[in-house]
Amino acid sequence: MIWEHVKPIVDELVDDHSTTEWQQVFMKWDAQTWHDGDAPTEQTNVLMIDANAVTTKGTPDLDALHELLKDHVQASISDLYLVSLFPYAKETSDTRVNPRIRLLEDLGRFHQEFGLMYDAEPDVYNETQFDLLKETNLFIERLTQGATALRVHVQSFRGMPEERIRLVLTLWHRVLHHYKPNGQLILAYEGDTRHVPAYFDVADAICHFDLASHVLLAFAQGDATRLRDWAHYEAPPEGKTYYNFLSSPERDPFEKNLINPPPEQILAAHSILLSLRGIPALDYRTLLGVTTPVERDALIQDVKTDPHRLNVFSGILSQLNVKRTHAALSPYARERIVSVDDRVFAVERTDGEATLTLYTNVSNETVTLPVQGTNVFTEEPVETVELAPYGFIWMH
Template identity: 20%
Template sequence: MKNIKERLAFIYEDQSIEEIEKSICKRISETKDKLLKPRKQSWDEKDLVLITYGDQFQENDRPTLETFKKMFDRYLADKFPIVHFLPFFPYTSDDGFSVVDYKKINPLLGDWEDVERLTNSARIMFDDVCNHISSKSEWFQEYLKGNLEYDNFFIEMNPAVDLSMVTRPRAHPLLTKFTLANGEEKHIWTTFSDDQIDLNFRNPQALLKMIDVLLFYLEQGAEYIRLDAIGFAWKEVGTTCIHHEKTHEIVKLFRDVVDEAAKGTVIITETNVPHKDNVAYFGNGHDEAHMVYQFPLPPLVLNAIHNGNGSALTNWASQLSPTGKDTTFFNFLASHDGIGLNPIRGIIPEEEILSMVEELKQEGALVNYKKNPDGSESPYEINVTFLDALNKQADTDEVRVKRFMAAHSILLTLPGVPAIYIQSMLGSRNDYEGVKKTGMNRSINRQKYTLLGIEQELANEESLRFKVFSGISKIISARKAQEAFHPNAAMEVLDFGKSIFAFKRISQNESLYVLHNLTNGQAGCELNGRFQDVLTGEVFNGEIELNPYQFLWLKPTN
C-alpha cells in the first residue's frame, strides 16, 4: 500500500508514520474480510440519487427507517437506485450534523439492522461528518476531563492570535471558550457552531479514528460516502484554512483507503465554494474525489428561470470542462441546506445576486448571512423550497409545475449523476411552522410527514404534490432509457439566445438535443434535420417553437 505510506509522509512530514500506517493497513484488511457483496464499478444513465432524512416518514411506535423503507419500496425504488441518507446518528444540533457517536444509529430511526434491510432496496450513501463532532460526544467530553487518549484531538487556540485570514462560512465567532474539568479555560476551534467542535487532523490519532469510522461505514453497507465540509479539515494559522494542500492529501488518502478496501465505493466531496476550488477535489482525475457537488447549478438555474434569461447559465455550461471517465459531477437543485450563493459569485454580478435575494425575500424566502473579513455581512444562502424559489406566491399551480419540470429537465440532462431532494420529489412548499418550531431558517425545507398523510396527498390527482411527483417520475423514466445521458457523455452547448437553454449530449451510439424555454412566452429556434421528442413522441422539422417553460429531448431520425 505504497500510496498510503506516501500520503502519510506528506501529511505528517517529520513525524514517524510507521505505526499509523500499520494500523490503517490492518484495519483495511479487516474490512475486506467482512465485505462479500460486489459493488457497481462505475455509473451510468440509470443512476439517480434520492436525498432524504432517515426520519422523513413516520408512523406511531415504528422506527422511522422501517417506515422509510415502506415508502421507498412503494413509491420510489423504481426511480432511485441510490439513496443518500443525511446523518442518521445520535446528534445534538444542526439536524444531524453535530454527531454524538459516529457508530450508532439514532434510536428513533432504528438500528444497523434497519440500515442493512435498506441496502436490499437501494445502494446507500452515508454522510461522513469528518470535520467536526458534537460538544456532547464522548470524544470531546473525555478531552474536557483530561483523558490523555483525546489530548490534542481538538484545536486549542489563543484568542489573541490573528485569525483574520480564516475563511468564515458563518457569522458567529470562530473560537468557543470551554472550561476543562481542572478549571482551566481553553478556546477551541469551532468553524460552524459552538456545538460542532473541529477535529485536529494534525494529530495522527484523530486521523486514524476517522479512517476507522470510514471503514466501519463501508462494513455497514455504504457504497457512496459524502465527505461533509471536508474543505476545512486542515488548519494552519496565517492561511485561509480552507482547501489546504494537506486537506487535499487527506481526501486522497481516504480515496486510497476505500479503493483498497472496497473498489467501487464512491467518494463525494461537499465543498460549497466557487467552481475552480470545487473541481480541484478531482485531483488528477484518478486519485481524489470520484464526484464533486455541482454547487453553481442550483442558483444558476434559479437565476435563469427567475429572470427568463439563460445567458449566464449558457455561458457557464459552455465553459464546463469535461471530466475523465473516473470522475463526474454530483448534480442537484435542492438539498437539506439552502441555495448557496458563493458558488456563483464571479459568474453573476453581485448586484444581480443581491437583487434576486431581495425579490425572493419579498416572496417569503429566508436568508442566512456570512461574516466577511472586513466585518460586514453578505448573504450566502437562500432558505426556501426550490418549488417556491422558482415561483411567486400569486402563481397558479399550472405555472408552478411547468417551471419546476423545466428546472428538473436541466438537472436530469446535464453531464453528471443527478440527485433529487425528497422535498422536491414531493412538491413541497415552504414550511414556516417548521421554522417557528426550531428557530432555524433551514427548517423551511425540512418538513417531515406521516406515512398515511403523504400517501393520501399523493393519491389525490388534483393536488400539487401528485402533479410534481408524477411529472418528475415521467422524465426520470425517460432519462434512464437514453445512453446519451450517461454522466460522462460529451456535451456541446448551443446558443439560441437568452430565452432558451440548449445543448447536445453525445454518446458513442446516439445523440440528443435538449432545449428549454426559460420564459413565460413563446421562444423559437431552428435545428437542421428531423427529430423526435423522446418524452412525447412528437416529430419536429427545422423550425421549432417552444411554449412557455416547455422542454424537448430531441433524437435525430432518418
C-alpha cells in the same frame, strides 16, 4: 492487504498513531466480506432524503420509509442519499444492542433495492481535534454500512491547510476504491470554483453548488444567457464527473426560492438538472411536496389528491424514467451547450453514436424553434418545436 498502498500517504500526513495501530485497523477491515455496487450510468438517479422523513404515530420509522420508497420510487431512483442519519442515538431502553450494529441492521433493508450514499464529515472544530486514524476508521465503517458513495465536504476540515486536506482525501479515495472499486467519493467544495478541477484527482465527482443559483436566475429573468455562459465549465477528466442538484442538505428546497412556482416551472428546472453531464440528485422535499416529517399514509394520500404535488411527483418520475433509457444521458457522456434563443437553455449530449438534444424554455413566453427530430417522451417526429412557457423537450 491495503496497508502497503496507503502507508506512504499516512507517513506523509504524520499522525500520533503507530504503524501497528494503523495495520490493526486495516487488518480488521480486510477480514470483512465486501460487496461492490455498480458504476454510475444513465440509470443512476439519486434521491436526497432525510432518514427521519417518514413517521408512524409521530416517531421516525425506517421500515415505513423503506416501504414508501420501494413501492413508489424504486423504478425511477437507483440511489438514496441518506441525511440526518449519524450519530444514531441509542434508545434509553436499549441496554444490550450497540446502536451502530442496530443501524447496520436497519439499513440492510435499503441496499437490496438502492445504492446508498452518506456524508463522511470529520466531527471536529479545529485541526488539533482531527484524529486521522479515528476518522479513517469511521470512513470505512460507513462503507460497511452499505454505502456505495460517500460525500465529503472540504470545508468540514476546519483550519486544516489545503495540502493536508488533499492528502487526507487521497488516502480516503484510495481506501474507498480498494474496498469498493465502483464506489464514488463525492466532493463538496464551496471555495473558489477555479480550484475545483484540481480536486478531480482525489474525487470521483465534484458537487456543482452554482447550478441552483444560475437556474434560479434564469427563471427570474426569463433569460438563459448567464446559465448558458456558466455551463461552459471545464470538462472533467475521463472517468470523472459532476454531482448536480438544485437543493442540498445545507440549503432550502429549490422551489422555496421561487415565487409560487407552478408545476411547469419546477419540472422545467428538473429538465435542466437531468440534461447536464453528471450524477443528478433530487430533493425528496420537492418530489413529495413536504418540508417536515410526515406520517406515511397521510403522505401517500396527499400526493395522490393534491393536483400540484401529483403533477410534480409524476412529472419528475417521468423524466427520470426516460433518462434511464438513453446512454447519451450517462454521467460521463459528452456535453455541448447550444445557443438557440436567449429564453431557452439547450444542451447536446453524446455517447458513442447516441445523441440527445434537450431544450428548456425558462421564460413565461411561448418560444418557437426551427429544429427537427423525434420527441423521446412520445417517440413522435417533430418538424418545428414550440415550447410553451416553461416547456421542455428532449429530442434525438
